[in-house]
Amino acid sequence: MADDDAPLMIDLAGPQGRALLRVRPPESLLSKPVEFEVPPLSGNAAADQLVAISTQVIFTTAANERDGWLEWHVKIYRCATVGDADTLRQHLHRQAGALQHVNNFLPGQRGMAFKPPWAVVPVQVVRGDGRPEELAGAVTTRLGVPSDQIVAQLRRHLPPWLGDKTQPDCVLLAVSPRIDPMNWEADHHGDPHPATENLSMFETLAAGLDLLHQQEWAHCDIKPDNVCRYTYFPENLPPMSEYALIDTDAATRTTPPPRALRSSELYDYRALRDLRLGRVAGPPRAGHLYAQDRFGLMLMVLCALAGREWVEQLALAPDATDPAGGRIADDEEKMLRALAALWPDPRWEPLVRALAEPFGTGPGGSLALERQDPWAAEWLQRLVRAEAECTEVRTPVEPSPVRTPEAPPVAVRAVDRVRQETRAHPAGKPQLVRRAYEVIDEVAGDLAESQARLAMWLWGGGLTGAGLLIALNAFVIGR
Amino acid sequence: MIWEEMLRRRVEERCGDPGEAFAPYGYRFGKWLDADPATRADRDVVQVRDAVAGYLGGAVREGRLVGTVVGVGLGTAGALIVFLLVWAVA
Numbered sequence: 207m208a209d210d211d212a213p214l215m216i217d218l219a220g221p222q223g224r225a226l227l228r229v230r231p232p233e234s235l236l237s238k239p240v241e242f243e244v245p246p247l248s249g250n251a252a253a254d255q256l257v258a259i260s261t262q263v264i265f266t267t268a269a270n271e272r273d274g275w276l277e278w279h280v281k282i283y284r285c286a287t288v289g290d291a292d293t294l295r296q297h298l299h300r301q302a303g304a305l306q307h308v309n310n311f312l313p314g315q316r317g318m319a320f321k322p323p324w325a326v327v328p329v330q331v332v333r334g335d336g337r338p339e340e341l342a343g344a345v346t347t348r349l350g351v352p353s354d355q356i357v358a359q360l361r362r363h364l365p366p367w368l369g370d371k372t373q374p375d376c377v378l379l380a381v382s383p384r385i386d387p388m389n390w391e392a393d394h395h396g397d398p399h400p401a402t403e404n405l406s407m408f409e410t411l412a413a414g415l416d417l418l419h420q421q422e423w424a425h426c427d428i429k430p431d432n433v434c435r436y437t438y439f440p441e442n443l444p445p446m447s448e449y450a451l452i453d454t455d456a457a458t459r460t461t462p463p464p465r466a467l468r469s470s471e472l473y474d475y476r477a478l479r480d481l482r483l484g485r486v487a488g489p490p491r492a493g494h495l496y497a498q499d500r501f502g503l504m505l506m507v508l509c510a511l512a513g514r515e516w517v518e519q520l521a522l523a524p525d526a527t528d529p530a531g532g533r534i535a536d537d538e539e540k541m542l543r544a545l546a547a548l549w550p551d552p553r554w555e556p557l558v559r560a561l562a563e564p565f566g567t568g569p570g571g572s573l574a575l576e577r578q579d580p581w582a583a584e585w586l587q588r589l590v591r592a593e594a595e596c597t598e599v600r601t602p603v604e605p606s607p608v609r610t611p612e613a614p615p616v617a618v619r620a621v622d623r624v625r626q627e628t629r630a631h632p633a634g635k636p637q638l639v640r641r642a643y644e645v646i647d648e649v650a651g652d653l654a655e656s657q658a659r660l661a662m663w664l665w666g667g668g669l670t671g672a673g674l675l676i677a678l679n680a681f682v683i684g685r
Numbered sequence: 686m687i688w689e690e691m692l693r694r695r696v697e698e699r700c701g702d703p704g705e706a707f708a709p710y711g712y713r714f715g716k717w718l719d720a721d722p723a724t725r726a727d728r729d730v731v732q733v734r735d736a737v738a739g740y741l742g743g744a745v746r747e748g749r750l751v752g753t754v755v756g757v758g759l760g761t762a763g764a765l766i767v768f769l770l771v772w773a774v775a
């Protein structure tokens with residue numbers, strides 16, 4: 207008996223619990239054609255020949271009613287044939303396995319299917335025909351609908367898009383935890399300092415990228431829309447915010463490399479851009495794909511430090527002075543100059559040099575980017591160290607035993623008030639920092655005012671009193 | 686009141702914009718915001734905390750200076766008036 211109001215559910219059962227996702231109807235029924243180049247079904251001959259698969263894709267969201275992350279992103283693929291669906295499923299499944307491996311082997315805490323930390327959002331593949339799908343040793347997924355009702359269910363939930371003829375076994379779903387999108391705008395326009403408080407939020411992502419590359423996979427589409435942030439609450443530690451990659455279905459094996467890359471062009475690595483523009487002959491090499499990811503990471507770090515606008519309007523815009531049509535970001539020297547102009551304070555120089563170096567062609571540039579050896583985590587460490595070098599110049603390193611110039615005790619007591627008022631409302635780190643500046647301004651004004659009033663009363667009252675005493679002494683008591 | 690506005694402006698001139706004053710501390714500033722006051726602070730946190738105290742200390746000194754100047758002025762005038770009043774009455 208088919209229940210007409212039954213929601214579309216997805217059941218994920220893993221070693222650390224069970225998630226039950228209630229799929230919401232899509233907000234828009236606009237579907238998007240997406241092309242894949244994937245290895246043929248295993249067992250078939252010519253395994254190094256990739257096959258092309260065309261799909262129609264639509265996305266929606268889901269709410270988790272059981273364990274783990276609350277909000278989920280649901281991507282629904284419609285293939286032309288059952289054979290295509292099987293081939294694509296195998297590919298998405300391997301892709302999900304590579305992502306799971308990355309999260310499982312992060313330094314520090316182990317990322318899980320339903321629980322952060324993550325360097326890339328974990329993906330679970332769900333079959334549209336109601337059969338269970340198992341990711342080796344991890345999560346078993348299935349549509350939470352009795353199999354004889356699946357056709358009716360899918361049609362009811364996705365009617366115009368699915369059409370009358372689509373069979374459920376041509377449909378695949380991919381679900382991932384939905385994390386916070388960022389706009390990547392600079393916090394202060396015209397701020398002459400890099401927002402280095404964001405630097406450490408890349409640490410997990412960078413380590414994850416190296417792990418992905420070690421398995422001969424590459425994300426290939428690292429850009430502002432595909433880097434989101436999540437906050438999590440590790441046991442016995444303060445809450446942590448970190449960036450993670452989303453939109454992983456363009457991730458590809460680097461061997462053999464695909465003939466064409468599904469990327470967003472603007473953020474393409476130099477060699478791939480030249481390929482796309484027909485300046486050199488293809489196909490891409492595996493090293494280009496590693497470099498593509500690292501180039502994306504370098505630009506994302508710059509988005510966090512300088513804002514997306516600077517990156518896209520300046521670093522990635524064609525350089526008018528270059529007859530060959532290169533971009534500023536294609537040249538270390540030009541990046542050095544552009545960054546130095548952005549943050550003119552000479553003390554930022556060590557950071558600027560570390561940021562610009564990989565944009566070059568030397569051993570710290572494309573040579574390193576195109577090798578499979580881990581690179582990202584170490585580069586990020588270098589940035590953090592360079593940043594420390596910059597700030598150490600301007601502030602005394604060791605607080606000296608005799609603290610000079612001692613702040614008045616009222617000021618020392620007010621410091622905690624600043625922190626408390628700033629933290630009164632939960633907010634993202636950049637907003638908190640901006641709020642702290644406002645609070646400091648306010649508290650400084652309040653302090654100055656109360657101290658001024660006190661001094662006024664003391665001196666005004668004291669002197670007037672003294673005048674009175676002198677007068678009384680002279681004219682009243684003295685007589 | 687007018688003098689309070691003027692005082693706040695003077696403080697801003699003397700101590701500088703907090704954004705500019707603290708941006709050089711980079712991520713350490715955020716670390717200080719997150720730090721738990723109950724636990725022992727590390728070097729980064731101590732650095733920022735002292736810098737904030739120093740900034741606020743500047744404001745305190747500026748307030749005292751302005752208050753003293755105004756107080757001495759008012760006090761001198763008050764003393765003179767009281768002196769003359771008592772002299773007239775007596």
Ligand SMILES: Nc1ncnc2c1ncn2[C@@H]1O[C@H](COP(=O)(O)OP(=O)(O)OP(=O)(O)O)[C@@H](O)[C@H]1O
Nearest residue numbers: 265279281327382383384385386387431434452453
């Ligand atoms: N795990 C996630 N967390 C948060 N937002 C997500 C997540 N996955 C996707 N999104 C957002 O949902 C929207 C649709 O994403 P989806 O990956 O389905 O398509 P897309 O971004 O248009 O694909 P592509 O970038 O490959 O062209 C995008 O705005 C994307 O940023």
Ligand SMILES: [Mg+2]
Nearest residue numbers: 431432452453
């Ligand atoms: Mg996207």
